[in-house]
Amino acid sequence: MGAIRTEELLLNVGPQHPSTHGVFRIIVKLDGEIITEATPVMGYLHRGTEKLAENLNFTQIIPYTDRMDYVSAMTNNYVLCHAVEKMMGLEVPERAEFLRLIVMEMQRVASHLVWWGTYLLDIGAMSPFLFAFRDRETIVQLFNELSGARLTYNYMRVGGVKWDAPPGWLDKVRAFIPYMEKKIEEYDRLVSGNEIFLSRIQGIGRYDAETAIRYGLSGANLRCTGVQWDLRRNEPYSLYDRFEFDVPVGKNGDCYDRYLLRLEEIRQSLRILRQALEQMPEGGETMGKVPRAIRPPAGESYVAIESPRGEIGCHIVSKGKAEPYRLKFRRPSFVNLQILPKLLVGETMTNLITILGGIDIVVGEVDA
Amino acid sequence: MDWLSSSPVTWYDALVVFLWGVVLMLVVLGFVTYAIYFERKVIGWMQYRQGPNRVGPLGLLQSVADILKLLIKEDTIPRKADRLLFVFAPVLAFIPSFAVLAVIPYTQKLYFADLNVGLLYYVALSGISTLAIVLGGWASNNKYALLGGMRSAAQMISYEVPLVISVTGVVMMSGTLNLRGIVDAQSGGWFWDWNFLPQIIGFAVFVVAAISELNRTPFDLPEAESELVAGYHVEYSGFRFAFFMLTEYVYVYAIAGLATTLFLGGWHAPAPFLDFIPGIIWFALKFAFIVFFLFWLRATLPRIRIDQLMGLGWKLLLPLSLVNIFLTALFYELFQR
Numbered sequence: 023m024g025a026i027r028t029e030e031l032l033l034n035v036g037p038q039h040p041s042t043h044g045v046f047r048i049i050v051k052l053d054g055e056i057i058t059e060a061t062p063v064m065g066y067l068h069r070g071t072e073k074l075a076e077n078l079n080f081t082q083i084i085p086y087t088d089r090m091d092y093v094s095a096m097t098n099n100y101v102l103c104h105a106v107e108k109m110m111g112l113e114v115p116e117r118a119e120f121l122r123l124i125v126m127e128m129q130r131v132a133s134h135l136v137w138w139g140t141y142l143l144d145i146g147a148m149s150p151f152l153f154a155f156r157d158r159e160t161i162v163q164l165f166n167e168l169s170g171a172r173l174t175y176n177y178m179r180v181g182g183v184k185w186d187a188p189p190g191w192l193d194k195v196r197a198f199i200p201y202m203e204k205k206i207e208e209y210d211r212l213v214s215g216n217e218i219f220l221s222r223i224q225g226i227g228r229y230d231a232e233t234a235i236r237y238g239l240s241g242a243n244l245r246c247t248g249v250q251w252d253l254r255r256n257e258p259y260s261l262y263d264r265f266e267f268d269v270p271v272g273k274n275g276d277c278y279d280r281y282l283l284r285l286e287e288i289r290q291s292l293r294i295l296r297q298a299l300e301q302m303p304e305g306g307e308t309m310g311k312v313p314r315a316i317r318p319p320a321g322e323s324y325v326a327i328e329s330p331r332g333e334i335g336c337h338i339v340s341k342g343k344a345e346p347y348r349l350k351f352r353r354p355s356f357v358n359l360q361i362l363p364k365l366l367v368g369e370t371m372t373n374l375i376t377i378l379g380g381i382d383i384v385v386g387e388v389d390a
Numbered sequence: 391m392d393w394l395s396s397s398p399v400t401w402y403d404a405l406v407v408f409l410w411g412v413v414l415m416l417v418v419l420g421f422v423t424y425a426i427y428f429e430r431k432v433i434g435w436m437q438y439r440q441g442p443n444r445v446g447p448l449g450l451l452q453s454v455a456d457i458l459k460l461l462i463k464e465d466t467i468p469r470k471a472d473r474l475l476f477v478f479a480p481v482l483a484f485i486p487s488f489a490v491l492a493v494i495p496y497t498q499k500l501y502f503a504d505l506n507v508g509l510l511y512y513v514a515l516s517g518i519s520t521l522a523i524v525l526g527g528w529a530s531n532n533k534y535a536l537l538g539g540m541r542s543a544a545q546m547i548s549y550e551v552p553l554v555i556s557v558t559g560v561v562m563m564s565g566t567l568n569l570r571g572i573v574d575a576q577s578g579g580w581f582w583d584w585n586f587l588p589q590i591i592g593f594a595v596f597v598v599a600a601i602s603e604l605n606r607t608p609f610d611l612p613e614a615e616s617e618l619v620a621g622y623h624v625e626y627s628g629f630r631f632a633f634f635m636l637t638e639y640v641y642v643y644a645i646a647g648l649a650t651t652l653f654l655g656g657w658h659a660p661a662p663f664l665d666f667i668p669g670i671i672w673f674a675l676k677f678a679f680i681v682f683f684l685f686w687l688r689a690t691l692p693r694i695r696i697d698q699l700m701g702l703g704w705k706l707l708l709p710l711s712l713v714n715i716f717l718t719a720l721f722y723e724l725f726q727r
Contacts (some may be wrong), residue, residue, distance in 0.1 A: 033533050049445040146693025219692050372695045
């Protein structure tokens with residue numbers, strides 16, 4: 023009897039697959055359940071944001087940034103406004119800057135909650151997803167009161183923010199902090215020690231600091247290897263130099279470290295929020311003195327901030343017109359995703375989902 | 391129904407047997423309908439949701455509506471599927487799930503078949519469903535379905551072994567394979583006469599292996615939705631899909647009945663002074679508790695990975711169940727002779 027003829031199985035994961043978090047596609051070659059090759063295919067959600075921006079003035083580009091990383095729209099708003107302000111040398115009133123910082127940190131909490139819930143859903147636990155979305159709902163409602171939208175806020179403007187906080191809004195945020203702190207402890211107890219959960223993610227998707235830097239990873243994907251790199255701390259923007267907070271780092275560089283880091287970052291964000299609410303000025307302008315037509319002087323500028331997913335950057339090339347000559351976003355989801363094919367080789371189909379989820383991508387941002 | 395086997399079979403007898411079968415079928419279908427409702431409600435409560443509450447009062451008709459929807463859906467068969475096997479697989483999955491119910495005794499008097507090899511009959515028949523799942527996965531001609539089917543085959547074979555060995559201790563204690571006999575052997579009056587305490591290792595192994603046999607969380611790998619989309623039934627729709635789901639819930643019924651019978655004293659009351667409550671109520675209570683336990687797990691645990699699943703089955707459950715047999719034998723040899 024001859025040897026049994028075996029061949030590799032070419033499996034198309036996505037673009038319509040429940041765990042690729044949107045329309046992302048990976049073509050994997052399987053030997054049994056072991057992956058021998060993985061090729062990510064992107065672009066199903068490409069809307070040409072950067073090209074469209076070349077025909078829009080800067081205020082008009084802001085809503086487009088909302089739709090890139092739709093789980094963290096506030097940080098996207100900020101990076102564009104901040105880049106333009108820096109080019110034009112605009113002053114932002116203190117109250118507006120505080121409001122921006124508060125919404126950005128709330129957004130970070132909300133974004134990590136979405137990640138936490140969906141990641142556990144990927145791993146097969148159903149309840150955490152609903153717990154996380156219940157608490158995210160509070161933040162989304164607060165944003166709704168502030169900006170009139172639940173997901174795509176279009177809240178920030180070059181030189182300030184569109185609306186001041188409505189009466190009582192800051193108190194609601196203040197009340198939310200201890201609530202969320204309690205919930206985070208609860209989540210920690212509920213999930214972090216679970217035997218099945220640990221065996222699923224400990225030691226999975228491991229890489230070292232050098233690899234992470236070579237691939238240009240940022241955010242929790244970089245910090246999990248022990249590199250202390252957080253733009254809020256290393257290149258302070260906004261008012262982050264006024265607050266005390268820790269930049270948590272991992273040491274193993276596996277999915278479990280990334281998981282713990284994101285939980286810890288929620289705690290640190292709440293810490294920043296608490297301090298920001300204390301130091302916030304009572305009243306004041308929410309829009310700085312901005313010329314009617316926003317025309318950054320000719321030249322280039324790159325500004326990067328820390329989004330929940332890592333370093334989000336905005337590179338503007340201006341020719342002194344109201345529209346940018348060229349606009350480029352450094353999208354952390356896209357950059358972080360590049361390490362995926364390397365991580366997947368030799369893993370099982372199940373770990374594919376664990377690793378992909380652990381990177382924390384938002385397909386809107388990958389494809390932009 | 392002993393009188394049936396003692397006299398020659400007549401048309402009348404055949405009709406009676408058939409009607410009892412129909413009654414059981416209706417009971418089981420009713421159970422499945424409301425087990426699904428109950429599961430969704432229970433999990434809903436655990437997740438701060440309402441659960442179904444739109445169709446009928448309190449959403450009680452939700453499952454009925456779901457089943458109706460499945461029945462009127464277009465019946466699609468992929469062009470490249472193996473038609474015969476594709477059509478045959480759901481039926482093959484369902485028949486054994488229903489057939490095993492025959493041997494489960496509800497009370498001293500109420501049972502359908504009093505087989506002397508009842509336990510073996512159960513184990514042997516339930517193994518056939520695995521075949522149906524593999525068949526369904528293969529016939530769909532879909533890679534996800536194939537992976538799901540293969541996983542299922544590996545999982546079921548690995549867990550059937552500890553499942554059978556874990557109940558061997560019970561058989562040794564009762565000295566019979568007859569399920570009614572096993573319940574009778576637990577009739578001490580108190581709950582510590584039930585098998586789950588003296589056979590605590592066996593019981594633990596049985597519970598884990600049984601959940602795995604049911605393909606329920608945390609062992610729902612064959613249909614792991616976050617990896618394999620829907621696993622072996624990804625290509626099935628309409629009533630064929632309904633058949634697979636039905637099979638799953640009928641097995642919930644069967645395993646809950648079996649666990650009640652083997653380990654929780656069947657229809658016996660937990661204490662002698664509670665004997666005035668009829669046995670069927672006790673059976674139903676224990677049965678409902680096990681069903682609830684299964685749903686509870688679903689809301690609580692993440693899914694285990696396939697290699698870890700195999701490791702757990704072969705390296706932990708199998709040795710444990712063997713140790714259990716050894717301990718039971720030792721105990722009987724030393725103290726009961």
